[in-house]
Amino acid sequence: MAIEWKPLEDIKDGAVLAEDLYDGTSFKVLLSKGTRITKEILDNLKKREILWLPLESEEGKKExxxxxxxxxxxxxxxxxxxxxxxxxxxxxxxxxxxxxxxxxxxxxxxxxxxxxxxxxxxxxxxxxxxxxxxxxxxxxxxxxxxxxxxxxxxxxxxxxxxxxxxxxxxxxxxxxxxxxxxxxxxxxxxxxxxxxxxxxxxxxxxxxxxxxxxxxxxxxxxxxxxxxxxxxxxxxxxxxxxxxxxxxxxxxxxxxxxxxxxxxxxxxxxxxxxxxxxxxxxxxxxxxxxxxxxxxxxxxxxxxxxxxxxxxxxGMYPTGTKVKLSDGKIGTVIRTSGAGLLVPVIMIDGKLIDLSKDKSVWIVSVVS
Ligand SMILES: [Fe+2]
The missing domain is CATH 1.10.3210.10 (Hypothetical protein af1432)
Incomplete structure (x- = not known):
């Protein structure tokens, strides 16, 4: 990954340090390579009068x-x-x-x-x-x-x-x-x-x-x-x-x-x-x-x-469940009817049937 030096004021949150950064007096590592730069880090560096940072280049990031x-x-x-x-x-x-x-x-x-x-x-x-x-x-x-x-x-x-x-x-x-x-x-x-x-x-x-x-x-x-x-x-x-x-x-x-x-x-x-x-x-x-x-x-x-x-x-029969009705027809559950967990709204051949209202048929088994 290419290195690009940038002045602090141009650096955005999330930039990645491309090399270890040393403290100029004690030679201790202040920030290690790969650190993601945050606003707090930038503020700290400003206090230490560090003005430029080596960053992984934007080009490299694009790649x-x-x-x-x-x-x-x-x-x-x-x-x-x-x-x-x-x-x-x-x-x-x-x-x-x-x-x-x-x-x-x-x-x-x-x-x-x-x-x-x-x-x-x-x-x-x-x-x-x-x-x-x-x-x-x-x-x-x-x-x-x-x-x-x-x-x-x-x-x-x-x-x-x-x-x-x-x-x-x-x-x-x-x-x-x-x-x-x-x-x-x-x-x-x-x-x-x-x-x-x-x-x-x-x-x-x-x-x-x-x-x-x-x-x-x-x-x-x-x-x-x-x-x-x-x-x-x-x-x-x-x-x-x-x-x-x-x-x-x-x-x-x-x-x-x-x-x-x-x-x-x-x-x-x-x-x-x-x-x-x-x-x-x-x-x-x-x-x-x-x-x-x-x-x-x-x-x-x-x-x-x-x-x-x-x-x-x-409901007890979630949306998408295929159910068999008492008249032998197979329907797909669309949603609950709001009137009970066992009487959902189902669809058969593009037609909606609310089993809480239509009492002539009921679910006898789950197909899948
Ligand atoms: Fe998880």
Missing amino acids: ELEKIRNSIDLDQELLKVEEPIAFGIRFSVPDEMYRGFITSFKELSEQLKIGERVDKESVERTLGAVVDDLLSQKEYVVNFFRKHVSGYLYKHGINTAILSVMVGNTLAMSRYHLIPLAKAALFHDIGLMFLNDPEYVDVGKASNREKILQHTTIGYKILSSYEIIKQRETLDAVLEHHEKYDGTGIPFGKKGEDINFYARILQIADAYDSLTSTSSQALKLTPYQALKWILVRAGKDYDPYVLNAFIKIL
């Missing part, structure tokens, strides 16, 4: 960005299909908003990955719009992409955020709390992008599993150092999203209500999206199977109180 983009293009080749949970029905938020959200989150993640200045405002704006849209809805439809050309991580962050807001709203949380909840959910797995970064993980020594286990603490560090999330409560949610209700989780082994409340919400949304959209065809569950998987872990992995709210949104 790196290009490399990342190319590798993402490769992923896209493998993931050509955009596949929603249920075909032929609307997404949980308007189509354009949903796709725009995925794009801006993807861009921000790429900028973070290469230490470029981060445009967090665009994600924050979309986040606010998504929360407002969900607050205006009377009936939620839980329909997302389970596969998307942007790749798993981006889509997963967005889906987890949307689902978390639905649960939070059902628990009567105010907009004031829903925004930070959505933010924690959006960024909860961002640490996964840095598992091969020697600044955060001992790449040579750590096994894959050990690396993955560190993604909560890495995410916490990245989000706080770039000030993507400022509130302690929200950062703690990222840090604690793999804690388990019975105290057997990571990183602290916290138990029950000691676990951050946002974390207890987002981990259920996280599980549902992960289970229905894993890239492994063999492991991928139908929405109905995923819900059952989560339900049997109530009180063990998940907070039963939060899970209750989650079931209110999904």
Whole structure:
């Protein structure tokens, strides 16, 4: 990577130091190579009257960005299909908003990955719009992409955020709390992008599993150092999203209500999206199977109180479940009817039937 010397006043947050920086009098290393420059560092250097810094050149960064983009293009080749949970029905938020959200989150993640200045405002704006849209809805439809050309991580962050807001709203949380909840959910797995970064993980020594286990603490560090999330409560949610209700989780082994409340919400949304959209065809569950998987872990992995709210949104037959009716016809569940968990609104041949109102037919079994 080429080195470029810059005067302090031209240096932006996130620039990366290209060489160790020594103190002129004691010859101790003040900052080591690879350090990302923050505003505090700049202020300190000014006090020490250091006026120029050797930085990794922007050109080099562009090359790196290009490399990342190319590798993402490769992923896209493998993931050509955009596949929603249920075909032929609307997404949980308007189509354009949903796709725009995925794009801006993807861009921000790429900028973070290469230490470029981060445009967090665009994600924050979309986040606010998504929360407002969900607050205006009377009936939620839980329909997302389970596969998307942007790749798993981006889509997963967005889906987890949307689902978390639905649960939070059902628990009567105010907009004031829903925004930070959505933010924690959006960024909860961002640490996964840095598992091969020697600044955060001992790449040579750590096994894959050990690396993955560190993604909560890495995410916490990245989000706080770039000030993507400022509130302690929200950062703690990222840090604690793999804690388990019975105290057997990571990183602290916290138990029950000691676990951050946002974390207890987002981990259920996280599980549902992960289970229905894993890239492994063999492991991928139908929405109905995923819900059952989560339900049997109530009180063990998940907070039963939060899970209750989650079931209110999904019903016992989640969106996308294929059900057989008493008249032999097969339908697809669209959403709950609001009148009970077992009588959803279903679609048969493009026609909607609300099973809470139409009592002439009922669900006899789940097809898939
Ligand atoms: Fe995670």
